Amino acid sequence: MIANLLAFHLFVTSVLFLLVGVYSLHRRQVSTAAIPFSVAMFLLGIFTLLAGWDVLSTTLEIKIILMRLRLSILPFTTIAALLAAFENAQRAAWLTRQRIWLLSLIPALNLAFAWLPGLEKYLRSDYKLGEFEFLSTLTYSNGVWFWIILGYSSLIALIIFGIQFNVLLNSKGIYFKQTLFLGIGQIIPAVLIILFAAGILELPKGYNYAPHALMLTALLNGWAIYRYHWKFTAPMARDIALDLVGDMMLVVNESDRISDANTSARKFFEISDADIGTNISKLIPFWNKLRADVQGQEILRREIDLSKDNKIKTYELTVNPARNPGSQMVSAYVILLREITEQKRQQEQVQNLVRAVSQSPNSVLITSQDGIIEYVNPSFTRLTG
Structure with a gap:
């Protein structure tokens, strides 16, 4: 027995x-x-x-x-x-x-x-x-x-x-x-x-x-x-460099599970060591669509809004597929999130200014230092023909 x-x-x-x-x-x-x-x-x-x-x-x-x-x-x-x-x-x-x-x-x-x-x-x-x-x-x-x-x-x-x-x-x-x-x-x-x-x-x-x-x-x-899935062991210098980057970075394996995250991403998404290995959809609900869109592309860029502390901010999301050099099969996805809230606000201000000048009843003419006309609004065109 x-x-x-x-x-x-x-x-x-x-x-x-x-x-x-x-x-x-x-x-x-x-x-x-x-x-x-x-x-x-x-x-x-x-x-x-x-x-x-x-x-x-x-x-x-x-x-x-x-x-x-x-x-x-x-x-x-x-x-x-x-x-x-x-x-x-x-x-x-x-x-x-x-x-x-x-x-x-x-x-x-x-x-x-x-x-x-x-x-x-x-x-x-x-x-x-x-x-x-x-x-x-x-x-x-x-x-x-x-x-x-x-x-x-x-x-x-x-x-x-x-x-x-x-x-x-x-x-x-x-x-x-x-x-x-x-x-x-x-x-x-x-x-x-x-x-x-x-x-x-x-x-x-x-x-x-x-x-x-x-x-x-x-x-x-x-x-x-x-x-934890197979991954190459990263040197300490690499980890420090990634942590110094202000942008958020997430690494997702081919099974849609989080393999790594730098300090910025951990703070924003409140990721602990226990969360490593969980599905990325818990953080980015529309991940399946992003993954489908990135297929066959070298890189994918989107603008998304994320809420944190009851504040909505705009981010530029970049998805970069990491392909195996031999088979060219995707083994991981590197996700970068860069906040562009202030940049978007400034762009909107410029667009509002352009819109105001364009719709102004007064004639507006903009020239270079050499006297070359660079812009005229519709009112100037109607006035001068």
Whole structure:
């Protein structure tokens, strides 16, 4: 009964990872980090699926095969997580083809040590089947290559931690939250993979509970990309520059949810951090029409009236679709709102003055300094013919 519950938990975790991977892959046009992130999620989904299968298996041969499969997957999972971290931190320039191949060398060699009979003993050997209170477990002896692959995974985990920590220090607001969730979500599997491979978390002896904690990873990563959606992490200087702009700025993703807002917009619309991720229609009720009008255009401009503190002011609204360079699909909308109330008032005064001169019964003639006639009103025309 307990073994079935443990296996069920791992199978549910596997499904969560696969769903997060599919959702992230669906958003690959929004962020280049989505593809390696999806690969990492798929690999973790397969890993937890194999772990659940291992809980239910009772034969030595099947457990050895499942163990080899898991050890084959783990190094590639850390590489995928590392690539996602670099992409999300906008450090993809470092990821040259040669470096990616170099990073993949040890995981590729690990496949040989996991499956070739002559090399397998350097990874693990002396397999035995142990019978414990509620399930059968596999015991073994670790070889030299195991400690090499463990050190390699530990190094990759430290690099991921360094990247995420650096990004976290240079982010704030919604960027900080997403980076925090993604960082924790990427660090947890890296640490647990190391602990699992080293066999440190064995309670009782012979059974490792580390894969069960991966459900937290699936939930954190899923929440990060669903609640805040994929976006590039903005440097602190960019955030400060946007906050210094007097115009209101809102960023809306392709799902019509608010992704970001500068200080001016937050004050005017009274946006809190909890409001990030809500539908933009709550702030701009006619957003659906604006979105329809902007399709196929580079930029859309409108004049709208907004009420604040029982005062109606006029704003110039600009909607700029942000398109993915590769697919040209719209991944976000940048909305700018600039108050033009005083400007409109002055324009109306000028128009009223022009209208008064035009309708005046007196003749009006306006010339330049050189004596060139620039304007005559209708009364002057009637008088002079």
